[in-house]
Amino acid sequence: MYDPHRRLLQPSLGYRGFRRDFGLQRRAADEAVPWGYLASVVHRDPYTLPLFGSDGDDPAPTARSSSRGPAQSTPASADLRALGQRLPAALRLGTSSWSFPGWGQLVYDRDLSEQTLARTGLLAYARHPLFRSVGVDKTYYRPAPTQEFARLAAQVPEDFRFLVKAWRAVVDPEPVHGGGAFLDARVAETECVRPVIEGLGERAGPILFQFPPMQLAGAVAVRGFLERLRGFLQALPRGPLYAVEVRNRALVGPLLGELLAEAGVAPCLTVHPTMPGVEEQSRELALDPSRPLVMRWMLRANHRYEEAKDLYAPFDRIVEPDDTSRDALARLARAALAAGLGVWVIVNNKAEGSSPLSVERLARQIVD
Numbered sequence: 001m002y003d004p005h006r007r008l009l010q011p012s013l014g015y016r017g018f019r020r021d022f023g024l025q026r027r028a029a030d031e032a033v034p035w036g037y038l039a040s041v042v043h044r045d046p047y048t049l050p051l052f053g054s055d056g057d058d059p060a061p062t063a064r065s066s067s068r069g070p071a072q073s074t075p076a077s078a079d080l081r082a083l084g085q086r087l088p089a090a091l092r093l094g095t096s097s098w099s100f101p102g103w104g105q106l107v108y109d110r111d112l113s114e115q116t117l118a119r120t121g122l123l124a125y126a127r128h129p130l131f132r133s134v135g136v137d138k139t140y141y142r143p144a145p146t147q148e149f150a151r152l153a154a155q156v157p158e159d160f161r162f163l164v165k166a167w168r169a170v171v172d173p174e175p176v177h178g179g180g181a182f183l184d185a186r187v188a189e190t191e192c193v194r195p196v197i198e199g200l201g202e203r204a205g206p207i208l209f210q211f212p213p214m215q216l217a218g219a220v221a222v223r224g225f226l227e228r229l230r231g232f233l234q235a236l237p238r239g240p241l242y243a244v245e246v247r248n249r250a251l252v253g254p255l256l257g258e259l260l261a262e263a264g265v266a267p268c269l270t271v272h273p274t275m276p277g278v279e280e281q282s283r284e285l286a287l288d289p290s291r292p293l294v295m296r297w298m299l300r301a302n303h304r305y306e307e308a309k310d311l312y313a314p315f316d317r318i319v320e321p322d323d324t325s326r327d328a329l330a331r332l333a334r335a336a337l338a339a340g341l342g343v344w345v346i347v348n349n350k351a352e353g354s355s356p357l358s359v360e361r362l363a364r365q366i367v368d
Helices: 014-032 035-040 078-086 114-125 146-153 185-203 219-235 254-263 278-285 305-312 323-338 355-367
Strands: 091-096 131-136 161-165 204-210 242-245 266-271 293-297 343-347
Touching: 078 355, 091 355, 114 131, 131 343, 146 161, 146 185, 161 185, 161 343, 185 204, 185 219, 204 266, 219 242, 219 254, 242 254, 254 266, 254 278, 266 278, 266 323, 278 323, 293 323, 323 343, 323 355, 343 355
Parallel strands: 091 131, 091 343, 131 161, 161 204, 204 242, 242 266, 266 293, 293 343
Antiparallel strands: none
16 A cells, blocks of 8 residues: 655665665765865854754843743644644645744744744644644755754654755855855765755655756756756665755756656645746646655745745735635645645745645645
């Protein structure tokens, strides 16, 4: 019988087997990675604060976040609990991060500082009836070590899964921190894949390589990038579920779809102004029917990111409903679930104004 959660690992390998195999690859990778350019990677500095908070004291509370102490979940209504019980086991809904002070009374029992939520909010977040996943975005800006992922894994139930964004140095052709790591599989393994798998264990979901908009002038440039991407994906360690998200319309087509299917990698369909609709993306990429469906509902077509952030803050209500995107995501999710596939949908506050409320709207559309 199909188990959507076990699809995260290759059928022949299991998590423990993957760790043993991965350990062998680690020694070879450690000898090969050009560590010189990584000297400025901030998580190697012992004085750098952890990405997801620490056990230290919070800064002085603000007017909106005067209560101290760890975050607690807000009591869910009977209607919301019933909706959560109706969601298929293979469906994983969640939000981009969890540390938003404006979610007091939606997710948390009171208004708390971002620092408190980064440190203690995940435990309360994971008790929400609809949340069985979360997007970890901060790792795009700098890698997180194994122990930080292990601390996250200890705060969530066994059936919870994290979608983790890979470090931008391996997906952005512009130099980052002195760079030179674009599409370098050895760096991706050491800085992204290994910490996620060893820290999160069975709670590891998709590792997302999100490529920013790139200067690809013509078909030759597109094919050149795709060939480099092919080599990169084929060189990654076998085992985890990898997903690739692009922000160039020119890349959305059969060539990318075939490349990802060949590598056993899931496309990440995204609602974003730079991209066609998610249903068009699914048709153009000819989705591999053997891979889980990964989608992100990120940003309305009529706003830039910072504009939406300013308009929607503090993210405690739906400001601009996007029924078109919601309905398209729901149709794709229902089709994948009917085919026995696992489904991830991660929702951003900039989709409609409040990602917890957008998740609820999407959940109802999927099951009703």
